[in-house]
Amino acid sequence: MKKFFSVLLASALAVGMLSGCGGEKKDAAKSDVIKVGVFLPLTGDNAAGGELELRGIKLANKMHPEVLGKKVELVVADNKSDKAEAASVAARLIEKDKVKVIIGTYGSSLAMAAGNIVKENKVPAIGTSCTNPQVTANNDYYFRACFIDPFQGTVMANYAFKNGAKKVAIIQEVSNDYAVGLAKFFKEAFVKLTGSPDSIIEVANYQTGDKDFSAILTNIKAKNPDVIFAPGNFTESALLIKQARQLGLTVPFLGGDTWETQEFIDVGGKDVEGASLSTAFDREKASTAEAKKFLDAYVKEYKGEPSALTALAYDAYLIAIDGIKRAGTATDSVKIRDAIAQTKDLEAVTGKTTLDKNGDAIKAAVIKTVKDGKFKYTDFVDVK
Amino acid sequence: MAKKRNLILTVILLAGLFGLAWYINFETDSYLRRIVNLCMVYAIIGLSMNLTNGFTGQFSLGQAGFMAIGAYAVGIFTVPVSLRPSVFYAAPMHPAIADIHMPLWLALIVGGLCAALVAFLIGAPVLRLRGDYLAVATLGFSEIIRIVITNAQTITNGALGIKDIPPLNDVRYIFAFTAAVFIFITALINTSYGRAFKAIREDEIAAEAMGIDLFKHKSLAFMLSAFFAGIGGGLYAALLGTVDPKNFLFTLTYNFLLIIVLGGMGSITGSMIGSILVTAGLEFLRIFDEPLELFGVAIPLFRPGFRMVIFSVLLMALVLFWRRGIMGTREFTWDKTIAFCKNPFGIFGRKGVDKA
Numbered sequence: 001m002k003k004f005f006s007v008l009l010a011s012a013l014a015v016g017m018l019s020g021c022g023g024e025k026k027d028a029a030k031s032d033v034i035k036v037g038v039f040l041p042l043t044g045d046n047a048a049g050g051e052l053e054l055r056g057i058k059l060a061n062k063m064h065p066e067v068l069g070k071k072v073e074l075v076v077a078d079n080k081s082d083k084a085e086a087a088s089v090a091a092r093l094i095e096k097d098k099v100k101v102i103i104g105t106y107g108s109s110l111a112m113a114a115g116n117i118v119k120e121n122k123v124p125a126i127g128t129s130c131t132n133p134q135v136t137a138n139n140d141y142y143f144r145a146c147f148i149d150p151f152q153g154t155v156m157a158n159y160a161f162k163n164g165a166k167k168v169a170i171i172q173e174v175s176n177d178y179a180v181g182l183a184k185f186f187k188e189a190f191v192k193l194t195g196s197p198d199s200i201i202e203v204a205n206y207q208t209g210d211k212d213f214s215a216i217l218t219n220i221k222a223k224n225p226d227v228i229f230a231p232g233n234f235t236e237s238a239l240l241i242k243q244a245r246q247l248g249l250t251v252p253f254l255g256g257d258t259w260e261t262q263e264f265i266d267v268g269g270k271d272v273e274g275a276s277l278s279t280a281f282d283r284e285k286a287s288t289a290e291a292k293k294f295l296d297a298y299v300k301e302y303k304g305e306p307s308a309l310t311a312l313a314y315d316a317y318l319i320a321i322d323g324i325k326r327a328g329t330a331t332d333s334v335k336i337r338d339a340i341a342q343t344k345d346l347e348a349v350t351g352k353t354t355l356d357k358n359g360d361a362i363k364a365a366v367i368k369t370v371k372d373g374k375f376k377y378t379d380f381v382d383v384k
Numbered sequence: 385m386a387k388k389r390n391l392i393l394t395v396i397l398l399a400g401l402f403g404l405a406w407y408i409n410f411e412t413d414s415y416l417r418r419i420v421n422l423c424m425v426y427a428i429i430g431l432s433m434n435l436t437n438g439f440t441g442q443f444s445l446g447q448a449g450f451m452a453i454g455a456y457a458v459g460i461f462t463v464p465v466s467l468r469p470s471v472f473y474a475a476p477m478h479p480a481i482a483d484i485h486m487p488l489w490l491a492l493i494v495g496g497l498c499a500a501l502v503a504f505l506i507g508a509p510v511l512r513l514r515g516d517y518l519a520v521a522t523l524g525f526s527e528i529i530r531i532v533i534t535n536a537q538t539i540t541n542g543a544l545g546i547k548d549i550p551p552l553n554d555v556r557y558i559f560a561f562t563a564a565v566f567i568f569i570t571a572l573i574n575t576s577y578g579r580a581f582k583a584i585r586e587d588e589i590a591a592e593a594m595g596i597d598l599f600k601h602k603s604l605a606f607m608l609s610a611f612f613a614g615i616g617g618g619l620y621a622a623l624l625g626t627v628d629p630k631n632f633l634f635t636l637t638y639n640f641l642l643i644i645v646l647g648g649m650g651s652i653t654g655s656m657i658g659s660i661l662v663t664a665g666l667e668f669l670r671i672f673d674e675p676l677e678l679f680g681v682a683i684p685l686f687r688p689g690f691r692m693v694i695f696s697v698l699l700m701a702l703v704l705f706w707r708r709g710i711m712g713t714r715e716f717t718w719d720k721t722i723a724f725c726k727n728p729f730g731i732f733g734r735k736g737v738d739k740a
Contacts, residue, residue, distance in 0.1 A: 042688040054688075078673055078688040083624050083631055088418050088667060095415035109545055109628045116551045116625040121414060134547045137470045175534045175629060177543040184474045207531065 033073040034330040036061075036320055037099035039089050039114065040128075041106055044081030049106040049309055053128045056306070056313030057103060059297055060321075067321045068330060075099055083113035090114035094121045100333040101126070101324065101340075103316045106309070108132030108177060115139050124337040126320050128313040132177050136359040143340055143359035145316040145348075146280060149178060153185030153231075155278050155365045155381045156254050160227050161193040167201050169225040171216060171240065173232030174205035182231040182256050201225055206240075208233060213240045214247065221249050231256040238268035245271040252276065257308055265373055275370050276378065281311040281350045282366040284377045290318070294349045308350075315348040319355075322346050390718040398563060405559040417555055418623075419667055424562040425619045427659035430643040431569055431652060432612035437641075438650035438713075439573060440605040441585030442511070443519045445637050449526030450499040450610040451617030452533060452632035457495030458618040459546035459627040460539065461486040467548045471541060478538040488552060492561075492618040499614030500607045502529070507603040514588075523634055534629045545628025552622035561619060565612055570652055572608070581605055585650070646702060648709030653716040658709070669694055 038057055040050035054076065061074050075097045079086040086105065093099045094117065102118060102125040105111050111130035118125040118141045127135055127144035131152070136142045160168060168190055173179040187200050201223045204216040217240075220228065228244070230237055230253055241253050253272075257279040265272060283295055283305070294314055298306040323340035324330050343355045351363050367379035408420055429451060436444045465485055468477055476482070486494065510521045533540045540546070552558070572578050580601045583591040592598050621627045639662070647658025669691035676686040702710070 040688075043692050047689075076673075076688050077670070078691075080692070083626070084422055084620070085666075087624055088415070088422065091413075091415040091418045092667070092670070095413040109626065109630060112545065112547050112626040112628075113624045115547070117414065117418075120551065120553070132544065133473060134471065134544065137473075138467060138548055175531075175543050177545060177628065180474060180543045205535070207534075 033071045034067060034324065035073050035075050035097055035099045036317070037090075037093035037097060037102040037104075038074050038076045039079050039086065039093060039102060039104040040076070041081040041110065042076075042078040046081040046107050046110075049129070050078075050081075052307050052309040053104075053106050053313035055298075055302060056128075056310035056315075057317050059294070059301060059310070060314040060317035062301075063293060063297055064318070064321055067324050068328070070330065072321065079105060079110055079114075081107065081110070083109055086110040086113045087117055090117040090125070091121075094118070094123050099123070100330060101320045101336055103313070103320055104128060105130060108135050111135045111142065115142050118142060121333075122337070123333045124323070124340050126316045126340065128316045129309050132181060133358075133360075140341075140359070141337055143319065143343075143355055143361075145312050145319055145350075145353070145361050147363055147365060148360050149181030150185040152256055152278050152365065153182040153187075154189040155367070156182070156229060156256070157186045157189035157193060158381065159276070159278070159367055159379060160229065160254060161190065163227075165226040166194065167199055167223075167225045169202040169204070169220045169223065169228045170200060171204045171206065171213075171220070171228060171230040171232075173208055173236060175208045176232060178256070178258065179231040179233075183229065186229050186231075206232075206236065208236065210236060211239060213243050217244050217247050217249060221247060225251055227252050227254060229254045232258070234259050234261050234264040235267055238264050238272055241268055241275060242271045260308055260368065260375060265370060265375075268370075270373075272370050273372075276367055277369075277375075278365045278367050278381070279308045280363065280365065281306075281308040282368060282377045285366050285380055286349070288347050288349065288351060290347045291349045311349040315350055315353060315361075318346060318348050319343055319353065386719065393718050401563070402556070402559060405555045409555040414553065417553055419664055420555055421553065421558050421623055423660050423663045424558050425616055425623060426640070426643060426663055427656045428562055428565050428619065429613055429616035430640050430647065430655040430659050431565060432609045432616060433637075433640045434644045434647075434649065434652070434655050435569060435581075435609040435612070436605050438644055438648075439578070439585060440581040440602060442602060442605070443515060444522040444606065444609070445519050445634065445641070446503075446506070446522035446526040446610075447613050447640050448632045448634055448636040449529035450503065450613035451620065451636070452526075452529055452627075452629070453499040453502060453610075454492070454495035454614030454617030455621035455627045455632070456533060456540055456546075457498055457614070458488065458491045458621045459549055461491040461494065462488055462550055462622070463546060463548050464550070471547055472538075474541070474544055475537045477541075481539065488550070488618075488622055492615050492622075495618040496611040496614035499617075500611040503607045503610030504603065507606045511599065511602045511606060523637070526632075526634055526637065530629050530632050533632075540629070543629060545626060545630075547626045549622055549625045549627070551625045552619070558619055558623070561615065565615070566652065566656075569612075573652070577601065577604065582650075642699070644709070646699070646709055648711030648713060650713040651709070651711035651715055654709055654711030654714075657711060661710075665698075666691065666695060 040054055041047055042050045065072055077089045077093060079089045093102055106129050108130040111127050112135055119139050124141050129146045131146055131149045133148050170183050172183040190199055191197050202220055228251055230240055237255055237259060253275045255277045259277045260279050323336050327335040327339035329335050346353045354362050356362050364382045368375040369378045433447045436442045461484055463471060465483060506525045513521055534543055580596045583596055584601060643658035643662050644655055648654030672691040672694050673688045676683050
């Protein structure tokens with residue numbers, strides 16, 4: 001039995017190897033394609049986000065299939081939501097598939113793990129939704145299509161101040177880099193706006209996966225804030241808001257773009273009505289021609305509303321293609337990097353995109369509020 | 385005579401492997417280098433876990449926590465001081481450690497020692513437990529370590545993680561550490577301590593009756609295991625160039641549990657084989673993630689993520705047919721290898737005898 005099984009295993013491997021060889025031969029035959037590497041978490045914890053972004057990139061590839069007169073071929077690789085895999089797969093795309101530009105990824109820690117690889121090999125990478133400032137800091141080869149945590153935190157602070165909030169309580173998901181970043185810059189901006197450090201009356205922490213927030217909420221209720229800023233994962237946040245309402249806490253909640261999922265509304269039900277969040281994209285504010293094309297194509301391809309993640313991934317592809325076009329070469333990755341670094345007023349889905357000297361996209365934010373079980377556009381914050 | 389021959393062969397093998405490491409370091413691409421490095425780092429951590437779980441028979445699931453300590457020692461002390469403000473952008477680093485900079489090897493050892501110290505403190509209450517209870521308690525402690533790291537913002541940068549650890553992608557460096565750990569543990573297993581560990585694994589009561597101090601030996605194994613896990617974690621951090629607490633969720637421990645169960649609980653060579661199979665095997669299976677066209681028809685199954693399905697099926701099959709892992713508790717020895725070379729078909733004959 002054991003021997004039979006060994007034979008089976010060996011033949012499975014042999015078949016695998018053959019199919020691998022077959023693929024390579026075909027690739028050699030069509031050298032007139034430009035390969036663009038894509039690495040995303042398609043399995044593991046972040047698979048949902050990775051899948052949404054893959055849709056955006058595939059859609060963009062469909063709409064803009066050619067650059068410099070050559071066909072663009074996507075080489076999609078899975079990073080398993082694992083940092084070590086993210087680094088290996090970035091190396092694989094560069095060494096084995098010989099891509100000269102990489103798109104990805106969802107999740108800042110995954111992007112940071114790949115950061116050293118792209119820097120060493122001098123191949124530019126464009127992040128889709130990795131919002132941690134560290135991703136592009138000290139790394140000339142990492143860019144991103146999304147705005148960063150500090151910007152989002154500042155936007156929400158301005159929004160809260162504009163709507164008359166004087167005292168704010170912050171409840172952050174302390175084990176989430178994204179939430180901690182947002183909370184920190186919200187706090188700084190809000191203190192600056194009000195001119196008093198007492199305007200933040202409480203900063204409370206919870207862990208990913210927590211279910212009971214009554215202790216935090218009771219404490220905050222006693223301090224009577226005007227508004228609560230609670231950046232974090234959508235499930236925990238929805239539960240948090242639900243429990244706040246049960247405790248009779250009626251003040252509005254503000255959050256970040258992670259809330260923008262159907263699950264947030266499903267879990268929170270009517271309790272999350274009135275919760276506001278900042279995000280990168282809304283169809284009502286979709287001003288560019290590219291956005292209209294994107295919306296039409298998305299509805300045709302996948303039905304339903306595209307999420308901001310899909311739009312950002314679409315934009316990352318546009319930035320890559322635009323870089324290759326302006327560099328005038330698809331083989332010199334350093335030239336492509338220089339071209340991407342100079343991206344200016346690129347017509348993208350989430351508005352005209354310009355990259356700053358860190359490689360971060362400077363773009364406006366949209367504020368949405370939950371109304372009648374839907375995310376409704378409420379405000380638009382432009383960059384100053 | 386045979387002993388001397390074996391020693392010479394081992395030295396030749398080590399030199400050969402080091403030569404191979406040298407070759408890989410300079411002559412191959414960064415993808416292969418990365419996979420080889422990852423195999424070796426995982427082998428160190430797998431071996432460290434094998435020391436408690438395989439050799440001493442204590443089912444501990446705390447490896448992720450000890451790795452985290454080692455990784456953070458490297459993260460905190462090796463990031464160049466000039467880059468620290470950009471890493472600790474949310475809250476500045478605690479002034480007591482803000483200016484301490486160490487070379488990598490020192491940070492690795494500091495990380496290992498810290499992990500061993502924590503293991504000593506945890507071990508005192510926890511090692512009195514047995515079986516499942518010990519597993520649950522160590523799992524809990526590894527989560528505690530992670531949560532402490534998440535909340536120590538000024539030391540570890542909390543959830544934001546640390547970036548800009550000077551990248552280490554030198555195969556020789558990691559090979560030297562791996563070889564040292566393997567030699568040390570092989571030597572340890574063949575001392576009276578090693579035999580005591582195995583005695584505890586086989587039967588605790590009998591071992592105690594033979595005069596083995598159970599607690600002393602268990603905590604020794606536990607501390608050594610934590611020390612090497614700390615070194616492995618540090619190398620892991622240096623290899624990736626970044627650490628964050630989410631890396632060290634308890635699910636990470638299962639990676640290494642998989643490696644040692646696959647390779648064989650209580651086998652040093654097994655840990656190496658398991659680590660290569662899991663790391664390089666998963667990379668090899670990426671061919672199933674690439675789209676495949678047969679006779680002009682794209683087969684829909686071949687899409688990103690498919691390799692994980694294949695991997696799971698292969699794992700199930702392996703565990704079904706090799707219940708005790710690939711090596712069991714056996715080891716690679718020169719005697720057996722030479723016997724095999726002299727009579728390659730003898731192995732089938734012997735098996736027949738075993739069955740009868």
